[in-house]
Amino acid sequence: MPTVKTTYLGGLRTESKHLQSGNQLITDAPTDNMGKGEAFSPTDLLATATGTCMLTTMAIVAQRDGIELEGSEVEVTKVMSQTPPRKVARLEILLKMKANVELSPAQIQKLENTAHACPVSLSLHPDLEQVVGFEW
Known part of the structure; x- marks a missing residue:
């Protein structure tokens, strides 16, 4: 279906x-x-899908560990190629994280690794540069 x-x-x-x-x-x-x-635009949806996938998968992992990330945000800047063919050349992704508890460095690393491994991010062509930053 x-x-x-x-x-x-x-x-x-x-x-x-x-x-x-x-x-x-x-x-x-x-x-x-x-x-x-x-x-x-369709390419805006690609940028949106990447950011929301990262945030959602982080929230899934956090929830399993008893952590709430409510109020966290993601900002995605889409940069189109300057030369043909027309395509998204770069995504600048900033995850502004809020947690209901103080997180250890290991917990933060686990959540950041989760973001980098989200299904949408992994599905993008390797030539599409993904610059990911985190604010905790």
């Missing part, structure tokens, strides 16, 4: 529906590529 169904709406806009939940989202082409930029 498909995971997502996407319909092209015209005007460089799509609407995607997550079939399990029914949630929907709109994408637009970015303003630097003939679009209106009124919604996430």
Whole structure:
């Protein structure tokens, strides 16, 4: 069974529906590529998926260890290539972490390793540079 169904709406806009939940989202082409930029672009979703995957997998591991990361944030800056072909060349990812307890260096390292090993990050082409930083 498909995971997502996407319909092209015209005007460089799509609407995607997550079939399990029914949630929907709109994408637009970015303003630097003939679009209106009124919604996430497909490459914005790639950047979003990477950051949210890192944060979510860290939260899964933390929860197993009795740690709550509520209020933590991730900021992702997407940098497009300057030469053809057009692609995401670099993701600058900053995870601003909050924990409900004081973490040991070993716990912090475990969580940071988890972020680097998230499924989305591991699925990206190795030429896409991922610069990941943490604030604890």
